[in-house]
Amino acid sequence: MMLSALLGPIFHLSPFIPAGTTLGILGLMTLDTLSWKGKGLTLLLDFFASAEDRQRIIHHEAGHFLAAYCLGIPINDYTLSAWEAIKKGQPGIGCVQFNDTFLAEQKILETPLIIERFSTVLMSGIAAEIVIYGQANGGEEDRQNLRELMIVSGINQNHYQTKANWSILQAKNLIIRNQETYEELVKMMEKRQSVADCYQLLQEKLKQN
Incomplete structure (x- = not known):
């Protein structure tokens, strides 16, 4: 995500894309931890x-x-x-x-x-x-x-x-x-x-x- 933010201007990538993706991932991780007790991450790993x-x-x-x-x-x-x-x-x-x-x-x-x-x-x-x-x-x-x-x-x-x-x-x-x-x-x-x-x-x- 940091790399996409740094290289975004070169490739004309909107800064909202890495920011939104990061927030989405953090939101899913929080939901997984609170609601599913980490089972989603365990399943992914x-x-x-x-x-x-x-x-x-x-x-x-x-x-x-x-x-x-x-x-x-x-x-x-x-x-x-x-x-x-x-x-x-x-x-x-x-x-x-x-x-x-x-x-x-x-x-x-x-x-x-x-x-x-x-x-x-x-x-x-x-x-x-x-x-x-x-x-x-x-x-x-x-x-x-x-x-x-x-x-x-x-x-x-x-x-x-x-x-x-x-x-x-x-x-x-x-x-x-x-x-x-x-x-x-x-x-x-x-x-x-x-x-x-x-x-x-x-x-x-x-x-x-």
Whole structure:
């Protein structure tokens, strides 16, 4: 927009065009933020995502899925794109939806073992990216969820980084121990197989280990 304003006089471009376009874009961004909670921008970014980015999302969410299964936290559903998430009323670009009823029944905030397991599951997407790609590009929402879990659990926030690092290490070890199964899970999720089908794969494969 700045370039069009600077070069406008040369090409006889009215200054109202870049100004109007800028105001229009800012207006749409404001509407998206206030009314749609940023879903429009998320959808736009997802539309222009590269093939590698889409693969990262699948590997990230498969990490959550595998860890949740192994640690006994039930899964209701998963999404791997912004459009899928919007259709199912879920936030973000990709998401593994856990069974909230189960977590409530387990009194997660009063059970240290469940807190440890859920912390590992939250960091397992980041761990999966590190195992496959050497570093994690996503996971900020996972980190925020871990912070919130620590707050409501009464865990000192000064221990956040230690908690996050420990949970990532636990998740990495889990994925590496079951890497062949994890890769097959990635392929199934890429094909949008049902949660039940993914469960069956994990049940069969993990029995053999």
